[in-house]
Structure formats: structure tokens, C-alpha cells
Amino acid sequence: MQIPVAWRLPPAGCLQSPAPGLAKEIRPAYNGGGKKKEDAPCFCTAQGGKKGDNMRKMAVLLLAALALLLGGCAGRPAEPEAGSIVVGFSQLGAESSWRIANTESVRAAAEKYGFGLMMENANQKQEKQIDALRSFIAYRVDVIVFSPIVETGWHNVLTEARQAGIPVILVDRMIEGEDDLYTAYIGADFYAEGRRAGEYLIRKADAEGMTSVRIAEICGTPDSTPMRDRQRGFRDALAGDERFRILESVNGDFLQSKGEECMAALLDKYGRDGIDVIYSHNDSMTLGALDVMEKNGIAPGKEILVITVDGEKEAVNALKAGRINCVVQCTPDLGGDLMRLVQDLKAGKEIPRVTHPAEGAFTDLDDLDDPSVVGF
Numbered sequence: 228m229q230i231p232v233a234w235r236l237p238p239a240g241c242l243q244s245p246a247p248g249l250a251k252e253i254r255p256a257y258n259g260g261g262k263k264k265e266d267a268p269c270f271c272t273a274q275g276g277k278k279g280d281n282m283r284k285m286a287v288l289l290l291a292a293l294a295l296l297l298g299g300c301a302g303r304p305a306e307p308e309a310g311s312i313v314v315g316f317s318q319l320g321a322e323s324s325w326r327i328a329n330t331e332s333v334r335a336a337a338e339k340y341g342f343g344l345m346m347e348n349a350n351q352k353q354e355k356q357i358d359a360l361r362s363f364i365a366y367r368v369d370v371i372v373f374s375p376i377v378e379t380g381w382h383n384v385l386t387e388a389r390q391a392g393i394p395v396i397l398v399d400r401m402i403e404g405e406d407d408l409y410t411a412y413i414g415a416d417f418y419a420e421g422r423r424a425g426e427y428l429i430r431k432a433d434a435e436g437m438t439s440v441r442i443a444e445i446c447g448t449p450d451s452t453p454m455r456d457r458q459r460g461f462r463d464a465l466a467g468d469e470r471f472r473i474l475e476s477v478n479g480d481f482l483q484s485k486g487e488e489c490m491a492a493l494l495d496k497y498g499r500d501g502i503d504v505i506y507s508h509n510d511s512m513t514l515g516a517l518d519v520m521e522k523n524g525i526a527p528g529k530e531i532l533v534i535t536v537d538g539e540k541e542a543v544n545a546l547k548a549g550r551i552n553c554v555v556q557c558t559p560d561l562g563g564d565l566m567r568l569v570q571d572l573k574a575g576k577e578i579p580r581v582t583h584p585a586e587g588a589f590t591d592l593d594d595l596d597d598p599s600v601v602g603f
């Protein structure tokens with residue numbers, strides 16, 4: 228039987244109106260919208276027993292199937308399977324090709340493992356992520372998985388998840404502190420990525436005999452883990468080397484359109500001869516910046532060195548074409564390892580607190596004809 232996957236779960240109200248009986252059954256102790264801390268749900272999973280638990284899952288799966296129909300998702304037949312694991316996944320948005328590939332990786336892995344998946348896209352809004360987590364708590368999913376858009380502001384909702392006895396796994400991004408409010412983290416080592424970017428630049432400067440290097444940094448979403456750690460790692464790698472000067476760090480929010488805006492503003496401010504290197508925190512922003520450079524008659528990769536992070540196909544092709552100098556890898560393919568963690572956790576096994584995928588960097592100082600140099 229196929230477990231339904233509900234992408235863009237409608238708000239709880241939408242689900243309740245066509246199926247009031249069901250909604251009532253699975254939300255026995257939920258005190259409404261859960262907007263305030265006092266409204267925290269008070270579930271007692273131990274009371275349900277195996278039969279109650281299976282009924283709950285059946286209800287959750289039926290709701291997921293309904294969400295699928297009501298939410299206008301195409302195609303997938305909804306055949307609920309009682310007793311299977313239900314994962315609530317709050318994705319932070321669809322801001323980049325990386326994010327879209329990551330969403331697909333999680334969806335495909337849930338299907339492969341035969342788990343029910345309730346997915347909610349927060350469209351870059353923390354409030355929407357918090358609402359999604361509260362919905363998952365209300366529906367009593369087995370495990371909550373989420374990619375926090377920023378590192379702070381999660382204490383209340385994660386406390387509610389803990390009170391409801393639902394374990395939380397962070398995927399892709401971390402939160403600040405709150406160590407006891409999540410079970411595990413799976414995602415990149417963003418600090419190492421930032422260091423790789425800096426280490427490449429040192430090699431490049433050595434190879435080209437560069438003595439004074441002016442860098443402009445286009446950053447991802449403020450206060451997000453990749454933004455913070457890619458910045459810190461890069462600075463730490465260059466620290467103490469007097470050749471390098473960071474002119475300015477600007478916010479491009481991981482969006483291609485903002486990458487364009489940032490590049491245009493940087494060129495206005497420093498002029499085409501005033502910048503030696505663009506260090507951009509993701510490929511989407513980089514591709515936007517490349518367009519602007521080229522429209523201004525600047526040859527990226529030659530007149531201005533370009534260092535980017537992610538490794539999507541278009542960026543790796545641009546590297547091979549000499550328009551980018553270094554692509555630091557960040558894999559979006561986290562779904563398989565994530566679902567294995569979910570399975571082990573539910574089987575009562577101990578799971579690692581932190582899992583980082585293996586990553587490296589592709590650069591113009593290495594052999595770009597090597598078959599391993601491919602994008603996602």
C-alpha cells in the first residue's frame with residue numbers, strides 16, 4: 228500500500244471542516260490554535276495503547292490523504308496504512324534550486340521507506356514554520372523534522388513538542404542553544420564550507436601572485452546557520468593573512484533576484500575595478516551576480532574571481548566554462564540518511580546526535596575533467 232504524502236498541508240481549519248469527526252478524534256487534548264505558550268497541547272501518548280496508536284495513525288493518514296485532495300496536489304493515490312510511521316516535515320521555503328532538490332530528496336526518501344509524510348512549506352516565514360510544527364503536534368505525528376529558517380525563536384514550540392512526547396530532528400539547519408529540545412541534527416558542516424572557500428582563495432592568490440585582494444561577500448539569510456557559519460569559516464581561514472580585505476558583506480537572502488540587486492549595488496559603490504573577489508553564500512545568488520557582471524561587460528571568473536557554495540548543475544557548468552572559480556559543495560540530498568535516522572529512532576536505537584554528509588570543493592586549480600565534477 229502506498230502512504231500518502233501531503234505537500235502544503237492546508238491549515239488545520241481546512242482539514243477539520245470536511246471531517247469534523249476525525250479531527251475531533253485525533254485532537255482530544257489540543258487547546259485550539261496553539262498560538263500562546265499556555266495553549267500547549269497536552270498529549271499522553273502512553274494512554275493510547277497500540278490500538279489507539281494505530282487508530283491515531285490511521286486518522287493522521289486519512290487527514291494527510293484529505294489534505295492531498297483539498298490542497299490540489301496532483302496524482303498520488305492515497306492508500307493509508309495503519310501502523311506506519313508518520314513524519315511531519317516543515318520545509319523553510321523554495322528560495323533556491325538547492326532547496327527544491329532538498330525537498331524532493333526528503334519526499335522521495337519518505338516514500339522509499341514507506342513513511343507517511345506531512346510536508347509544509349513556510350515560504351521563508353518563521354511564523355509559518357512555528358504554525359506547521361504546532362499542526363504536527365496537534366496531529367500527533369511520530370517524528371517532527373524541520374529546517375529552521377533562522378537559529379533563534381524556537382524555544383516555546385519545541386517545548387510543546389517535548390511535552391507532547393514527539394521527538395524532533397533538525398535537518399539542514401541548526402538552532403542556537405536549546406540542546407535538550409531536539410534529538411539530532413543532520414546537515415552540512417557550514418563552518419567547514421566557509422573554510423574551504425577561504426582556503427581556495429589562499430591557494431589561488433598564491434598561484435596568481437596576488438598581493439592585495441578586495442573581497443565583497445554576498446550573504447544568505449541573516450541569522451541562518453549557513454549564513455553565520457559560512458561567514459565565520461571564511462573569515463577564520465583568511466585571518467592573519469594581510470593580503471585579504473573584506474570590503475563589505477551584503478544580504479542576498481539566498482535568492483537569485485537579490486544576488487542581482489547586491490551585485491548591482493556593489494558595482495555602483497566600488498566600480499568594476501574596485502572588487503577582486505565575490506564570495507557568495509549560494510549558487511542562486513551567484514548566478515544572479517554573474518548576469519549583472521556580464522551585462523556590465525565584466526568577465527566573471529577572470530576580471531572578478533567568483534567563489535560560490537552549493538554545486539547545482541548550472542554553477543558547476545559555469546565553473547567549467549571559466550565564469551566561476553570555485554564551487555564549494557553542499558549536498559541537498561539528505562533525505563535517505565534522514566529517514567534512516569527516523570527509522571532507527573522509532574525502533575528504539577540510539578542515533579547519532581550530529582550527521583554531516585561528506586563534501587568537498589570543485590575549483591579551477593583542479594582537474595575539472597574528472598568525472599566526479601558534476602552538479603546536482
Ligand code: AHR
Nearest residue numbers: 323325326399453481509
Ligand atoms: O541551508 C542550505 C542553504 O539554503 C543552501 O546553500 C542554499 O542554496 C539554501 O537556500
